[in-house]
Amino acid sequence: MLTVRAPASSANLGSGFDVFGVALGVPADVVRVERAEETTISVTGVGSQYIPEDPKGNTVGAVAEALDAPAHIHIDKGVRPASGLGSSAASAAAAAVALNELYDRGRSREELVHVAAKGEAVVSGDAHADNVAPSILGGFTIARDDGVLQVDASVKLVACLPEVVVSTRDARQVVPQSASMDELVATVGSAATLVSGMHRDDPELVGRGLEEHVVTPRRAKLVDGYDDVKAAAEAAGATGVTISGAGPSVLAVCRGDDRRAVASAMLSAFDDAGVSARAYQTEIGEGATVYRD
Numbered sequence: 001m002l003t004v005r006a007p008a009s010s011a012n013l014g015s016g017f018d019v020f021g022v023a024l025g026v027p028a029d030v031v032r033v034e035r036a037e038e039t040t041i042s043v044t045g046v047g048s049q050y051i052p053e054d055p056k057g058n059t060v061g062a063v064a065e066a067l068d069a070p071a072h073i074h075i076d077k078g079v080r081p082a083s084g085l086g087s088s089a090a091s092a093a094a095a096a097v098a099l100n101e102l103y104d105r106g107r108s109r110e111e112l113v114h115v116a117a118k119g120e121a122v123v124s125g126d127a128h129a130d131n132v133a134p135s136i137l138g139g140f141t142i143a144r145d146d147g148v149l150q151v152d153a154s155v156k157l158v159a160c161l162p163e164v165v166v167s168t169r170d171a172r173q174v175v176p177q178s179a180s181m182d183e184l185v186a187t188v189g190s191a192a193t194l195v196s197g198m199h200r201d202d203p204e205l206v207g208r209g210l211e212e213h214v215v216t217p218r219r220a221k222l223v224d225g226y227d228d229v230k231a232a233a234e235a236a237g238a239t240g241v242t243i244s245g246a247g248p249s250v251l252a253v254c255r256g257d258d259r260r261a262v263a264s265a266m267l268s269a270f271d272d273a274g275v276s277a278r279a280y281q282t283e284i285g286e287g288a289t290v291y292r293d
């Protein structure tokens with residue numbers, strides 16, 4: 001028997017749609033695996049009533065199949081589903097790391113990113129790796145078709161999760177199929193600024209690098225109160241604000257001391273919009289951790 005904790009993640013970071021991601025210090029999923037003749041799944045924790053236990057509908061089922069590693073898999077959800085905090089990915093990441101160990105498959109962590117991404121295809125229709133990469137490797141990640149780059153960045157964050165549900169599958173429907181050259185140039189400028197900031201642990205550069213005008217404005221319309229929450233976070237000291245993943249969570253980059261004020265301002269702004277929310281005062285964190293029994 002083996003237990004793995006894999007963290008929530010925030011994908012896109014504005015300018016890195018389907019490419020950038022960061023692991024969050026909290027929250028996290030905890031997955032426990034035990035060898036079995038065939039795969040069975042049980043789920044407890046936050047939002048577990050909305051998560052299928054049929055291996056064909058759960059991200060961890062696809063992971064067990066890809067690794068040819070049948071097991072009883074228990075998922076204790078800390079990351080609410082349909083949150084924009086990589087909930088489905090956290091389970092897939094934890095299962096990939098756990099089953100690789102349990103069956104001694106010898107896959108590297110980079111290889112496991114692609115295994116776990118197969119789980120994401122089950123729920124969103126796309127094997128996007130921008131959540132599973134940070135959940136497995138930790139830090140800031142750049143997921144490309146030809147591999148993953150990882151930076152052990154240290155930046156303070158607030159992730160504010162409103163009590164509304166946005167499914168990644170639905171939020172992918174509003175992504176435009178094309179962008180203008182001006183938009184491309186602006187996005188490249190932001191993405192380069194953000195990567196530079198991650199290498200320097202610089203919240204000013206990372207915050208500026210979140211700016212993006214193609215996908216984010218369309219997704220923002222799916223989150224009641226987004227514009228006011230963003231303005232409130234910036235007024236309280238956030239260096240940049242964007243939609244976390246496909247939403248509805250909103251991510252704010254903070255200087256060290258500002259997290260409490262930023263979290264409180266975001267919660268008040270959601271409240272003014274009639275939306276209950278909770279805020280995680282967190283930071284870029286570690287990847288999946290293995291606990292042996």
Ligand SMILES: Nc1ncnc2c1ncn2[C@@H]1O[C@H](COP(=O)(O)OP(=O)(O)O)[C@@H](O)[C@H]1O
Nearest residue numbers: 058059081082083084086087088091123167168
């Ligand atoms: N292990 C899992 N954890 C969370 N959600 C899962 C899991 N397996 C399947 N799902 C389904 O995935 C959907 C949530 O995933 P997604 O929309 O990508 O949200 P998130 O942004 O939080 O990852 C829900 O429909 C949920 O039932």
Ligand SMILES: N[C@@H](CCOP(=O)(O)O)C(=O)O
Nearest residue numbers: 011018084085086168245246
């Ligand atoms: N790149 C994906 C990321 C989805 O993240 P999630 O946390 O909302 O699952 C997208 O933007 O669709």
